[in-house]
Amino acid sequence: MVGRSARLASLAVLRIGTLNVNGIRAADRRGLRQWLAEHDPDVLTLQEVRAEPDLIPEGVFDGYHLSCDAGSLKGRNGVAVLSKAKPLDVRTSMGAKEFAAEGRWIEVDLPELTVASLYLPKGASPDDAERIEAYHRKMRYLPALARHLTKARRAAAKAGREFLVTGDFNIAHTENDLKNPKTNRRSPGFLAEEREWFSQILGPRTLTDVVRALHPDQAGPYSWWSWRGQAWTNDAGWRIDYQLASRALADAAVTGGTYRDPSYEARISDHAPVVVDYRV
Amino acid sequence: MVGRSARLASLAVLRIGTLNVNGIRAADRRGLRQWLAEHDPDVLTLQEVRAEPDLIPEGVFDGYHLSCDAGSLKGRNGVAVLSKAKPLDVRTSMGAKEFAAEGRWIEVDLPELTVASLYLPKGASPDDAERIEAYHRKMRYLPALARHLTKARRAAAKAGREFLVTGDFNIAHTENDLKNPKTNRRSPGFLAEEREWFSQILGPRTLTDVVRALHPDQAGPYSWWSWRGQAWTNDAGWRIDYQLASRALADAAVTGGTYRDPSYEARISDHAPVVVDYRV
DNA sequence: CTTATAAGG
């Protein structure tokens, strides 16, 4: 991933990024502002904003329109879409009443694109008796989301827009999507039922995992590393942040990957931004 | 206040310090360990340890006996006495049942000295309707403490020991004991009733404010500065941490004051150590 | 403004 200055100005490229900020206030302290200035995406979707809009530090999002669903749980969840273009419409429901007002879904209509920011529940292991309800909640979220993705994609097509869902799915799809697949078979985020669900929402006529399509056979690029232990240093990461695009948009992707600064100091969050350039 | 290395080894001097650490774990991160190594007190009393003994970072108190009363409220209060000499007896009650198990009082018998560490409730302004109970609690604490001080001092005398009570009294005694007396007449810690109580526990035959006796007319030396605003930079402090000594011990004090490192970086806590050298 | 806590990740 290179800075925008490296692109030829004459190429019309739409740069879209997604980032779980793990608290917008913490991410600002850790340099999100500088990252934004340097990489200058046209759209940046955020997850885990963890603040009402009026608690977002002054000036972080200068130059962008901010669409935000903070949800009703103080200091938790919260999704947003930053866009240089002015949104034509903003919707925050993904259909299921149980998950309304959780700050996990926002979709924004831009002139030729509907873009969504998703923060899917992390869930839990089915083996963890104490947290079994978190497992079941995620299992209820998945089919509800699948239904809404189909609906939203079709609605966008009908309106003549491409459709892009971005964000933190809290699921690594294949063995290439995490450093240690063997030891994580029973871990939330790499359960068979989660991976099957993920396979099911993808397809040539539905949604394409853009970064994987650009890098079909490599391990990663990971987008999340636990804060604990040496996960970052050892690149013991997971690819759980995605851009899933409708056909024509996916085909327009020219470069894409995870922005992982080599210096620990530049770590904005436990997630790294996933950025794709689309030639439009 | 100079490092121990500056003293002649042939002078028999007992160095006693008191410090509200505002969390022993934070104070360790901020350099308490180095301060201890450099200043090498024979006794250091602590307040606001805010941790059970087994949560105290490994090795901070190497070379000292640790006597501790963490109290029953997790992460709150907690007093301790570090001593190079082995304690002969340790007591943690100051008589009032209401304030037992709060982690606000510990007294330790050393061979010729009983030394106590006190963390007196901060209280509140009588004008603050929401916190009026905190005001009343402090008002109940004061007479109970006064009674116990008399008792403990007499018991020490009977056992042939000097008596020293150290710690955070959360009261500035006179106008010389805080930077802004005019604007703090209604502030907890400088209320008339608190200051009168303080006057009443002092006396030539009872207890002497050692640092004030060494520096009778100066403003300060302050021992606490709010974290907020520019209090530290402007030296807008309060002298609320004391060493109150029985007659002979007070007369043995040779130097004493507040250790305030000029560099902000060296600030161990919102309080500074109050250190006195006693020629014994 | 800082320290703890608790729950959540």
Add this chain to the structure above:
DNA sequence: CCTTTTAAG
């Protein structure tokens, strides 16, 4: 291990 909250200072 980090971020939030809440309470306390």
